[in-house]
Amino acid sequence: MxxxxxxxxxxxxxxxxxxxxxxxxxxxxxxxxxxxxxxxxxxxxxxxxxxxxxxxxxxxxxxxxTPSNADSATEPMRVVSYTVQPGDTLWAYAASITPEGGDVSRTVRELIDLNELDSASLIPGQRIIVPAE
Known part of the structure; x- marks a missing residue:
């Protein structure tokens, strides 16, 4: 053989x-x-x-x-409603809440996802959900 x-x-x-x-x-x-x-x-x-x-x-x-890690926070996030004022931008707000050295674009994406927005554009009078400070 x-x-x-x-x-x-x-x-x-x-x-x-x-x-x-x-x-x-x-x-x-x-x-x-x-x-x-x-x-x-x-x-x-x-x-x-x-x-x-x-x-x-x-x-x-x-x-x-294979188990994978979730990208969400381990504890619930406290949020508040905010009414957009003239001149407000999502980028400016994201920059104000992003920790020093953090990625502002990631915070913008998180805010877009949280509010189910189509873009980072805001309209005065629009109500959005933001993390409570």
Whole structure:
């Protein structure tokens, strides 16, 4: 019975010159896979496709099972309602509440998400929810 590597029959002598017995030339496995696919025809391609799809499904499944951290705060945020005044901008408000060295653009995105706004534009008289100070 011939040698097999990962279920693929190995043909010919692929031992690298001067190498230990059992080692193979670089790329030998892939060339054997190509020969095996050519010789096994449609059935071999179907088997290979089934194996590849199984590996993909398992990898995706493991990704879905892996717990991930939520991006939300660990405690509820206290908020208040604010009526936008002429000259108010979301960027100016975000800059005033962002800790020193913090990312103002992130605070703007959080305010947009909190208020379900389409953009950072505000209209005088508009009511928005802001974190309580």
């Amino acid at each position: 011939g040698r097999h590597v990962f279920g693929v029959p190995m043909v010919g002598n692929n031992v690298a010159p001067g190498a230990e017995s059992g080692s193979v030339k670089r790329g030998a496995f892939l060339s054997h896979v190509a020969v095996w696919l050519r010789e096994s025809g449609e059935a071999g391609r179907s088997k290979l496709l089934a194996v590849v799809l199984s590996v993909v499904v398992v990898c995706l499944g493991l990704g879905w099972l």
